[in-house]
Amino acid sequence: MSKLQPSGIVAAFAWLVLSFLALPAFAVIPVSFTDTRYLALPQEHWSLQHWQAFLTSDAWVASIWQSLWIAVVSTVIAVGAGTLCAIGCWRLSSGLSEKVRSLMILPMAVPTIVYALGIYRLYVELDLVGTALGVILAHAVTGLPFVVLTVSGSLSNLDPRLEQAARGLGASVRQTLRYVIVPNIVPGVLSGAIFAFIHSWDELIVVIFIGGRALFTLPRRMWDGINDNLDPVIAVVATAMILFTLLVLTAELSLRARRAS
Amino acid sequence: MLSRTKDVNRVYWLIVLPALIMLVAIYFVPLGNVLLTSVREPKPGFANYELLFTSASVQKTLMTTVRIAAITTAFALLLGYAVAYAMRAATSQRQRLMLFCVLLPFWISVLVRSFAWLTILGPQGPINAALQGLGLTDEPIQLARNETGVLIAMVHVMLPYAILTLYANMRGIDAGLVAAARSLGASRFQAFRMVFLPLTRPGLIGAGTLVFILSLGFYVTPAILGGGRVLMVAQYTAIQINETSRWGLGTMLAASLMIAVVGALWALSRVIDVKRLFGA
Numbered sequence: 001m002s003k004l005q006p007s008g009i010v011a012a013f014a015w016l017v018l019s020f021l022a023l024p025a026f027a028v029i030p031v032s033f034t035d036t037r038y039l040a041l042p043q044e045h046w047s048l049q050h051w052q053a054f055l056t057s058d059a060w061v062a063s064i065w066q067s068l069w070i071a072v073v074s075t076v077i078a079v080g081a082g083t084l085c086a087i088g089c090w091r092l093s094s095g096l097s098e099k100v101r102s103l104m105i106l107p108m109a110v111p112t113i114v115y116a117l118g119i120y121r122l123y124v125e126l127d128l129v130g131t132a133l134g135v136i137l138a139h140a141v142t143g144l145p146f147v148v149l150t151v152s153g154s155l156s157n158l159d160p161r162l163e164q165a166a167r168g169l170g171a172s173v174r175q176t177l178r179y180v181i182v183p184n185i186v187p188g189v190l191s192g193a194i195f196a197f198i199h200s201w202d203e204l205i206v207v208i209f210i211g212g213r214a215l216f217t218l219p220r221r222m223w224d225g226i227n228d229n230l231d232p233v234i235a236v237v238a239t240a241m242i243l244f245t246l247l248v249l250t251a252e253l254s255l256r257a258r259r260a261s
Numbered sequence: 262m263l264s265r266t267k268d269v270n271r272v273y274w275l276i277v278l279p280a281l282i283m284l285v286a287i288y289f290v291p292l293g294n295v296l297l298t299s300v301r302e303p304k305p306g307f308a309n310y311e312l313l314f315t316s317a318s319v320q321k322t323l324m325t326t327v328r329i330a331a332i333t334t335a336f337a338l339l340l341g342y343a344v345a346y347a348m349r350a351a352t353s354q355r356q357r358l359m360l361f362c363v364l365l366p367f368w369i370s371v372l373v374r375s376f377a378w379l380t381i382l383g384p385q386g387p388i389n390a391a392l393q394g395l396g397l398t399d400e401p402i403q404l405a406r407n408e409t410g411v412l413i414a415m416v417h418v419m420l421p422y423a424i425l426t427l428y429a430n431m432r433g434i435d436a437g438l439v440a441a442a443r444s445l446g447a448s449r450f451q452a453f454r455m456v457f458l459p460l461t462r463p464g465l466i467g468a469g470t471l472v473f474i475l476s477l478g479f480y481v482t483p484a485i486l487g488g489g490r491v492l493m494v495a496q497y498t499a500i501q502i503n504e505t506s507r508w509g510l511g512t513m514l515a516a517s518l519m520i521a522v523v524g525a526l527w528a529l530s531r532v533i534d535v536k537r538l539f540g541a
Contacts, residue, residue: 004350004436004457007449014347017340018362021420025369025377027387040385077283085280088273100277107288109526111478113495114515117502118291121298141287144280173272202370205480208499219372226376226485235380238373249368 025242032235039230054236060221067218070132071200074139078196081140082147083189087181089148090155091163104148107141115142116209123210130212138210139200146195154188155181187255194252198245292519299516302509309513319514322497329408329483329493330476333415337472338465340416341423345464348424349431367421375485378414379405382486406488414482422475423468430464463533470529474522494518 006014034040035047054060085104089097107115119138120129128134158181166180167173182189204219211220218237225234299309312319348359366374380386384401392398404410434457442452480495487493492500494514501511 004346004439005449006347006350010343011347011350014344014359017344017420018359020340021417022362022365024381024417025366025374027381028373028377031380036385038385039380039383041387041390081280081283084276088275088277091273092270092277097277100281104280104284106523107284109474109522110292111480111495111515111518111522113478113480113498114295114519115288115291117498117512117515118293118295119287120502121294122287122291137283137287141283144284148280167269173269177276198368202372204370204372209502219370222372222376223481226379230379234376238376241373242369245368245370249365 028235028238028242031232032239034232034235037231039232039235050232050236054233054240057233059216060233060237063216063218063221066215067201070135070139070217071197074136074143074200075193075197077136077140078143078147079189079193082144082192082196083151083182085144086148086151086155087177090152091160101148101152105145108145112205116206119206120209129210130214132215134210135207135215135217138206139203142203142206143196143199146199147189147192150192150195151185151188154185158184187258190255191252194248194255198248295512295519296516298508299512302512309509310517312510312513313517319510322492322494325492326477326494329411329415329491330473332412333419333476334469334473336412336416337419337423338469341420341427341468342461342465344420344424345427345431348428349434363421363424366417371418371481374418375414375482378410378417379485382410382413405486406490408487408491410486411483411491414486415476415479418482419472419476423472426468426471427461427464430461430467434460467529467533470525474525477522478518
């Protein structure tokens with residue numbers, strides 16, 4: 001029996017707030033099947049016309065692929081650099097390496113608009129505006145905190161003597177990483193990869209600034225659609241993005257369950 | 262042996278390096294550039310910063326930003342506290358379900374959620390359809406494209422941060438203390454107000470600061486639900502750059518925002534372990 005007993009009113013209120021949290025996003029699902037030309041629930045019947053418009057539109061389909069490969073490449077970079085950094089900081093565990101780890105988290109705290117202005121100016125000088133390379137680098141560096149945090153979390157459960165034992169038995173640093181440390185933190189690395197992927201897949205503000213005329217990721221095209229003409233195709237895109245997120249979330253939760261067991 | 266340790270340490274510093282170089286070159290250099298530009302354009306000096314005190318439109322934007330962030334924080338704390346408290350008291354199976362409800366919206370992008378609110382609150386949305394269906398109103402009520410809409414959606418986006426921070430704090434509280442107060446004759450409300458509530462003060466401070474500073478920098482939600490009528494500082498900054506190319510003013514606002522946020526986090530870090538707020 002739990003020792004805290006909230007009154008029935010508090011518990012009911014809590015569940016009300018929880019449904020306020022969980023439900024609204026799903027409102028876009030019925031709207032995506034509307035038979036009207038504006039954003040509304042289906043009036044006469046459910047219709048697939050906007051789904052068809054979405055899937056047969058070259059522009060939207062191109063955006064999906066663009067978002068996908070930019071997210072994949074920036075995730076690979078963030079996971080590679082972030083995992084090595086977390087391992088290095090864990091093994092060094094000095095005052096200086098702790099500072100490095102704190103710095104790595106800063107991109108999560110600084111408002112994105114500030115970074116967007118700065119990276120735009122830098123890319124104008126480097127001629128990287130409107131290039132995939134530019135967006136990939138920006139997404140990779142802002143994805144680093146997610147990887148450093150999750151991998152550090154995994155490492156904190158790892159006995160540092162394991163590393164010392166491997167080294168004492170004559171393993172090189174490379175062998176220690178390859179055969180001792182990395183196999184023990186795989187769930188943390190995968191979690192970090194999922195977070196970094198979602199970060200890039202959803203990222204809008206930076207891409208608005210540095211996307212130029214060539215790069216229209218899914219969030220950016222959706223943003224333009226919301227600002228130009230609010231047609232129900234956007235509800236279709238939103239539905240697709242929610243379903244995709246749920247898929248990835250399920251993967252993350254099962255990883256977490258595996259880590260716990 | 263000592264020199265070997267040194268060599269090994271050098272190798273470990275070497276593997277830290279790629280991430281560090283990336284962070285400095287593609288993150289800190291651009292941020293530094295924003296700070297520099299704010300005191301260099303259109304001419305050297307702090308003229309841009311004077312606008313914080315002299316320009317009526319800048320001040321109006323700042324007032325709007327602080328007001329919306331403060332109201333959002335108040336609602337997020339109030340609603341979040343109830344949820345975190347119920348979660349703390351629930352059985353572990355219930356807890357998992359509640360946590361899932363909190364994390365689910367956390368995972369869906371802010372853009373998608375803001376758009377969802379626009380369809381829910383819009384003139385043809387389900388809320389107005391229900392109100393008209395019930396005969397409570399003839400004309401659709403204006404719920405979006407104004408401050409009400411911005412606040413509803415911002416509280417929705419910020420609630421998970423408040424709940425998770427408060428819950429982390431409440432988990433560390435010994436529920437036996439409340440039981441002891443009860444057995445000593447305190448009423449349920451007295452036990453809560455005099456024992457439990459004071460113990461959650463660090464959680465309230467942490468959650469409140471976090472929600473407030475994150476709200477200050479919001480761009481997407483106010484832009485979509487404000488319909489151009491509710492200008493917060495991030496959107497105002499973007500307009501300076503994209504529409505009028507006033508880089509001096511834009512970077513000054515961005516720099517001020519950054520200084521306010523990082524400063525508040527630094528102050529907070531002296532009271533609580535800030536890294537834990539970000540899931541470390």
